[in-house]
Amino acid sequence: MNMITFFIVGLVVHIVFFVSIFDIYFTSPLVHGMTPQHVPLPPPAKRLVLFVADGLRADSLFRPDVNGTIRAPYVRSIMEEKGTWGVSHTRVPTESRPGHVALIAGFYEDVSAVAKGWKENPVEFDSVFNESKHTWCWGSPDILPMFAKGASGDHVYTHTYSAENQDFASTDASKLDTWVFDEVKAFFSSARRNETLLSRLHEDQVVLFLHLLGIDTNGHAHRPMSKEYLENIAYVDAGVEEIVSMIEDFFENDGKTAYVFTSDHGMTNWGSHGAGHPSETLTPLVVWGAGVQTAQKVTAQDFEDQLLQEWNLEHLRRVDVSQADIAPLMSSLIGVPIPLNSVGALPLHYLDNSEHFKAESMYANSIQILEQFKVKMAQKKETTLSFLFTPYKLLTESRQLDFVRKARSLIQQGKYDEAIRLCKAMIAQALQGLSYYHTYDRFFLGASVVVGFVGWTSYVVLVILKTHASLRKPHSHRDPVSARSLWRVFVCAALTIIAFLLVQASPWTYYIYCLLPVPVWYSVFKEFGTLADLMNSAPSLPLSKCFGYFVLVILGIELLVISFFYRAMLTVGLVVLSGWPVVSQLYTQAKGVSLSWALGCLFLATFPLMPVVGREPNVHLVTCAGSLTLLTSASFLWLSRRRTPLQWRDCQLCITQMVHVALCAYVLNSTHSSLKVKQGLPIVNQIISWTTLASSFVVPLLSSTRLFQRLLSISLSLVSTYLLLSTGYEALFPPVLCWLMFVWINIEQEAMHTQGISNKLGLSSFDFAENIDITKIRQLKLDDIRRSYFFVFFIITAFFGTGNIASINSFDPASVYCFLTVFNPFVMGALMMWKVLIPFVIVMCAFEAIQVSTRLSSRSLFLIVLVISDLMALHFFFLVKDYGSWLDIGTSISHYVIVMSMTIFLMLLSIMSHVLTSKRVHVGWRRKTHFT
Template sequence: METKRFIILLLLSHLVLFYSIFDVYFTSPINHGMPVYRSTQTPRAKRLVLFVADGLRSDKLFQQLNNTPYLNSIIQNRTSLSGISHTRVPTESRPGHVAIISGFYEDISAVTRGWKENPVEFDSIFNRSTYAFGFGSPDIVPMFKRGQSYEHFYIECYHSDNEEFGNDRAHELDLWVERKFEKFLLNNTLKNELNKDKIIFFFHLLGIDTNGHSYKPWSDVYMKNIHIVDGITQRLENLIENYYKHDQKTTYVFTSDHGMTDWGSHGAGDDTETLTPLLVWGSGIRSSHHTDVHIEQADLCPLMSYFLGLDYSINSVGRLPIDYLLPVDEDLLQAYLQNARQLLEQVHKQYDLLKKRLLFFKPYNLNEEKFFERMEKVEGYMNLYQIRDDIKDFMRHVALASHYYHTYRRFLLSILITIGFLTSICTTLYQLNPMRSLSSSIALLCKIVSILIFILLLIEQSPWTHLLYPTLVCIHTWISANFAMNWIHQKVFNQIKYFSFWLNIFMIGIFLQTYILPFFHRWTMSIGVFLLFIDAIRRWQG
């Protein structure tokens, strides 16, 4: 092959292989067109207040409660739920708010927009509410007003120029939210809207995150901002309670979108980033206070929907944390079952989309007919808690089915991409060491299989990018398959009986592990750095 053509082919091959990660991992889990399910006909509150203290670590709140006297008094003296909300990677502000308010973990396709906006529109509790009122950062609050009809969502944001990193007055952003809301309550033009049922107040408090980046979470500035947020929470609750004449129809949720490392960063999966505080109090919390709550961040969405009696968000993967909503009664079980139906509809949508276009399709066996028969007859259950456990087990299988359908073609694509990478290496070796190669039946079989896979994906109307991978394999096998078979015969089969061959295989395995282990155990990177240091000394002395 001419050098110019070879370079162009190799460049295009690497571009295809580089893009493949988006087809394998960065695909949107969001679907549309599913029916909605009402959480409950007997809501526990008329309104809900959501406080999100951006960048607040759970340990900085719960291990230093003397710094937050008001929140501490709620935990100690009032009926409440307090504990940990577990976030997921990426621990950024936008993904965290999406999980809390919309109930699904970051649409990974949003990486193409720098986690700033979503390429696909999604549902949220704001969309399902009668009215929603948001106050805070221009980077967070307005993003839930995009897309669908959100005329009922009133927002107030400060200017982005006010978000200054480096000064110690970032708490002024949080105080701005308090002042703006106080003025808002005096606005008589929205009095009718404020007296409706199923309304949500959303307060985004950015100061802690800003000071955490600038001064680190162990600083006095960070802790002072937490103390200020504690006071703001108390005063905002007093404003709301006074406005509604203490009617005891308001639920309050205090949480954070993500934590922060000791060096002032977030985005990865360290415990300091993924463990965020959760405190729920007010109307709807019937049992004595729980102080060791552990829920997934996406579970907050169906929880808030249940308190207000909203329709569950159709894209939510959250599960109602029923274990903390004691005592279990028929109404709560019905809400839990509705949650299971809402999750199941997403699986049905995934099934329909795959079944419509795939020639060979193996569905996930959910046994949903038997499950709903048991729910209708309610026979064989000793008490309501057994029904709860059965629904919980079914929801677990629904989550597995959803993952199964979402990643249905991932294995085939991964195989094609791996073979494409290996065959491109063979083409490079063939170009560097041109030699006459005998025809091989195995090489011919590889060419035929790659063509058949291309035809299969074409008939199934797969995305055009999926067709690139069998095309890549086909081109490279056509060029270098015979060479590869002869090379394997000479270099592998003829050398397999020697100890040096297995030693080389072992060293290659160790070498590959040095790339993989740091993703799971960061300390292993130190070994590589130390070995590089030893090698540098050896070279310097030599």
């Protein structure tokens, strides 16, 4: 198998392994075909008004300021007198779309749905809006359309402003809320003159939804503790009061309007959201109006935290809910069926109604969830052989019938409390049953993926031993009969698997996961001769040294795995690596390079100890990063000049790039200064930023392909872009990483010299563009395992050096302010992804240089890297959780996805790094002048 074929096959295999995690853990929990459940009693309200203050934290609303002044006096008065309040507990990811889906549809949107689209509605799901007779919505174009497109019929009407209005550099983001309030006022004003609209508004089961984005935008731009954020809360409070007064006046105080005020997610102190910090997951909930329990005075609470005292609310009963519980609450208030896909449980403490009504509502809630369970069970039963099907024992068909009969009987007998307790227990069991059937095939699919994974890794190891290791290979004859028998065995296995999946009517993706191990293991067994060669060569191998390397690599992999949970382990690893020259005795032969290596490792070791989230922007550190880049670049330029003469054009290009780095540092300072005084993003700065990003892919191709000159040009180009995407200390990371990578290249050359296989001319003689004589490419040595591990370690350090899972989820828009300030999730996400990849590219280019300078084929070291990465991925596959908190489950899955993505990215980035290092674009004149 040639390299291109191997690369394509490897890429396909890893993509299959990567996608498998979505079929195993990220499949949509939604089912269809359920019957809507109606409550036979009249509802207390004819209409519902839903206020969602996007990005509003619970403590920001409830806590008085330092002077004891209440920020939201109107909402506070509702809590004190007219309504019931509590905290709504959200789930991660704490983003606007999943939060609104939980609020209005009653289920927690799975990652597969989010990945299919942001502004559109990628999956069909029911919602309170869909079940209503008429719904009018005002607010963001990112949220409203998905509920309109998911509704059946034409009864959800949306009014949105332009996406350009969501500008983080706006002088006053509360104008987004002003737009909503003004549009609602104009709507009711026009309704008085429009008989059709007036008639619709006076019908039953009407919903009015006001999406208020100003608080979220101000939080991103100025932080939640800022004057802008807190003043926006007061402005929303006044707006809500005005809208409520207007609605009550419009409907002549008929007492048939229910109001819900809440938030989709909170926000961290540093202005981001997406992860599971309490400031992101604790949101306010205040409900009042028709059918809602009025404020209840209490002397003791069930909550023992200090928040009630800080909020001065220990005298009012607090009723907490899960965010998905709000959908059944809204449905119950206006008498519409609970959304079919809802997993929320009706919070009865919010209702002010008869016990009969509460019991009927809980009964409808339990039947609605039970209907989902029945559909899920039927689907799984139809696609599983009868003798293999194992039903959920706590909720068999007979127990379902018993529950329905008993619950209905208790309600008819007037034993409402018992009926409610029974329904709550039923809801809990049905939700567990839904999870059981949703994960029914998880073990089967997981086992198939693991078998394929182990087979692939074994095959790669055999390829390394066969083609790149110096084994004693005795002449052997392959038995054609055995080869044909092996082929027949695996063909029979494949046919058996296909027949089994056909009988069960399995999805087409199951065929891929289950059949992939067949050709993989066939390839492994075909290379049985390589194992025999290894056994024959064993007496001549340094077994103790091999065992030592094996143990060290396993320990090293474990360290990298632990670093995903504790970034400080990278610091431990870098400190250990700093002492490598002493252990390997390189220090005695190359003291200067060894000292630089130790210092580089120790400086880089400080970054994993830094906070990844919760920091305030510090553009002065970015300026320092620019200065450090210029200093180190000048040093390497001087050293390179001493090693080999530079053409004037290359020197001119390098100096130009250094000036450009200084310009980028100035642009960042200028941009943040302009935004601070609310003058917006200067157009010149924006042009320079986008030009820098575009040119970063091209400018390195203009430089010399000699090793140090090309690497210096790549580093300057990437660092200049990174500076524009930085807000604090993380800007120092690429310059330090570049320094260590340059030293790594040098110290590996010294290590080769100690083995007597170093190039006599040194690194200055290497040119990325030159074709290496294949006769000079050496076989793999045990020390190459260490080089490959170093590469994987630096790749993980490049990823986690300044961030972790929480920091990636907690996106900070300030990082992209040099490029744009108008909210655009796709462009912003792409810019942040490139920021994450820049350190990867730096390490990849250094690894390319090491492969060239150590006279190894590009395939050799990368195969070892592939094995190490796959062992990590397999490790994380076993660490995936399907129990515990949603955050724990999501984080464990994220680790696997990251490692698999890293492996795929490395395969693609290896091509990119090869182009960046070895290709050159000749533009204009060529001058032979040398700079010496």
